[in-house]
Amino acid sequence: MSGEASSHPPLPSHKPRVVSLAAGTALTEKRCVPCEADKGALSYMGMCLTLDRPAAQRMLSEIPGWELFEDAEQRLHLRRQWRTKTFVKALELCERIGEVAETEGHHPDLHVTGWNKPAVELWTHARVELPCQQGWNKLAVELWTHARDGLTDNDFIMAAKINEIPKEDLLRKPKKKLAEE
Numbered sequence: 402m403s404g405e406a407s408s409h410p411p412l413p414s415h416k417p418r419v420v421s422l423a424a425g426t427a428l429t430e431k432r433c434v435p436c437e438a439d440k441g442a443l444s445y446m447g448m449c450l451t452l453d454r455p456a457a458q459r460m461l462s463e464i465p466g467w468e469l470f471e472d473a474e475q476r477l478h479l480r481r482q483w484r485t486k487t488f489v490k491a492l493e494l495c496e497r498i499g500e501v502a503e504t505e506g507h508h509p510d511l512h513v514t515g516w517n518k519p520a521v522e523l524w525t526h527a528r529v530e531l532p533c534q535q536g537w538n539k540l541a542v543e544l545w546t547h548a549r550d551g552l553t554d555n556d557f558i559m560a561a562k563i564n565e566i567p568k569e570d571l572l573r574k575p576k577k578k579l580a581e582e
């Protein structure tokens with residue numbers, strides 16, 4: 402991968418910026434990449450293409466607890482909701498998610514409803530037009546892969562990293578099932 406994504410805040414010095422695209426690398430080991438053409442999307446081509454529903458469905462298994470849904474404009478999103486002990490702890494969870502989003506330069510929609518139900522929705526807003534290869538040695542400039550706003554690798558990387566955020570101290574304990582009478 403060439404180039405440093407200039408739009409992202411600098412990483413802490415102890416962590417070299419490595420964008421791993423290797424297949425099989427855990428999502429939590431990957432880094433989000435800019436998906437705007439003017440921010441170098443071409444150099445991260447593979448990670449900026451919009452994922453179709455079958456690809457998104459397959460990747461869901463790597464992010465337990467998340468669901469796939471389509472918005473009014475048929476755009477795919479990822480969604481997960483938690484129940485926290487208090488309203489303030491819901492805001493604290495949003496704060497912790499926000500820190501990861503700022504580090505990764507990829508941001509979720511955050512909703513707190515019913516005072517203690519923070520929900521996260523992830524999708525990539527950027528519209529990216531990337532040239533696509535036509536045959537092994539021809540770049541068909543007139544043929545563009547139109548990656549519309551929707552789900553990209555970035556969203557799954559963010560979902561996996563959000564799953565890793567310590568949050569047990571914020572969450573309501575699941576109700577104990579009443580013992581069978």
Ligand SMILES: C[C@H](O)[C@H](O)[C@H]1CNC2=NC(N)=NC(=O)C2=N1
Nearest residue numbers: 408435506507508524525526527
């Ligand atoms: C410059 C910066 O990298 C881009 O504007 C990022 C910011 N965060 C983002 N977050 C999301 N969810 N989608 C984007 O397309 C996006 N673009």
